[in-house]
Amino acid sequence: MEGANKMAHSEVHYFQSYNHHGIHEEMLKDEVRTNTYKNAIxxxxxxxxxxxxxxxxxxxxxxxxxxVKAGAKQVIGVDMSTIIEKAREIVAVNGMSDKITLIQGKMEEITLPVDKVDIIISEWMGYFLLYESMLDTVLWARDRYLVPGGLIFPDKAHIYMAAIEDGDYKDEKIGFWNNVYGFNYTPMQKVALAEPLVDTVELKAVVTKPSLAYSIDLYTVKVEDLSFSVPFTLECERNDYIHAFISWFDIEFSKCHKPVKFSTGPHAKYTHWKQTVFYISDYLICNKGETISGQISSKPTERNPRDLDVVVSYQFEAQDPTRSRGETLSYKMC
Structure with a gap:
């Protein structure tokens, strides 16, 4: 029961965070995100x-x-947070109250005013694609309400991995704990290493070619598939140091007449999702053409299904055996 209460509390906190206008301002001002949805529709x-x-x-x-602007006959919007009260006002001042029905509540617990829908649209993605994402809710809605042959916007997602040189920032974030006002705070390094960093990575910091790690097709994926363990292989493109792995995702609207997509990678225009940085405990010295073999695993935490336990293991076999090394690192996104 205590675990259930913790989960309920975490879920309430998640939805309450969307009550504040600031998070919606950030998302609406994300031009890549909003314009891609606009163009796709x-x-x-x-x-x-x-x-x-x-x-x-x-x-x-x-x-x-x-x-509605694209010609939909009826749109039903569902949201758990109280921001939906503002959404009703926005819909009204834009003269769309006759076409848009807004329902506050948990998708899995409410009843829609229709038996089936033709299209599901959702901006469900979180950091590292699945952290605090609503994908499980979208899949529930798909199975309950989408007509056979119905459409999902967007319908494909791809998670990529790469490795970066990030010595200065890593020293600022991790090395800081070596000497804190004359005291040894290294026990805090384990905590710092276990927390992935969501930040913007400059393209010039990327040392390897990207590797596609995991793909999701929203028409076929099941909730249990959102826990995964997949391999990746990274090829070094230059002689450099490696201090961290990074991950990002691409999103596709593949059912469009002309496919529409966007990327959250370091090579692409800024999005509020940025990239997710997983620092390794030390650093690697790599030469061009050498490869790093790894495995990344992700699953929802027991305490809160919107938080993630992520494990990255890697093995670097260098031309010079003294530079070879590998390890397994566990991270918490919560």
């Missing part, structure tokens, strides 16, 4: 014309209004 108005659309986690209602 507007450029495919033929898919939305006269359709019933479900917006899972509708927030301020921007995707719902895009769908």
């Amino acid at each position: 507007y450029q495919n108005a033929h898919l939305f014309k006269d359709k019933v659309v479900l917006d899972v986690g509708c927030g301020t209602g921007i995707l719902s209004m895009f769908a």
